[in-house]
Amino acid sequence: EVQLLESGGGLVQPGGSLRLSCAASEFTFSSYGMSWVRQAPGKGLEWVSGIRGSGDSTYYADSVKGRFIISRDNSKNTLYLQMNSLRAEDTAVYYCAKDLWLRSVGGILDYWGQGTLVSVSS
């Protein structure tokens, strides 16, 4: 069974940085695009960023472009999200999710982790 396990969340001050990780197992990680999706407390889902299986193409929501960086280490089966210049409105549960189809990205998300909470507050 596919497993996705996020880590790295926590409390950070406005303007600070945080790096999230997502450890993947039980599938050929390098063959699938991956995404980060977030959910503010009591709110809906927001797609944040996606990356191709090869890592050579990345995509971002306008709300995080220039502040967040998505990357992956296929040798470690791990996805990352480097979050800089954090704002209060970035407070959310951050999920990593896998694409259903080979070689797609940010499309149909068939497996999700359980999420990690990021709180931005002074």
Added chain:
Amino acid sequence: ETVMTQSPATLSVSPGERATLSCRASESVSSNLAWYQQKPGQAPRLLIHGAFTRATDIPARFSGSGSETEFTLTISSLQSEDFAVYYCQQYNNWPRTFGQGTKVEIK
């Protein structure tokens, strides 16, 4: 960006009844539309992709329809486990976007 608008925000339905949820896109997304179900404290679960294709292990009471800008998720006979929040998502245009969700609650 492509704005996805779901209606209604809340749908009150009795068990065994039919539920119809709508999703409208601000521009064409072709058939690149997915539906997800989310229960409290859980991650979303993929229900439908390609506007009408059920994901693995999704019961036949869930069906999707539509194309371009208008989409519908129908739950033919609501079971107790179906009371949840449902989101549509387009994956035709960048950035990918979700609707704001429809909560299906027990009437």
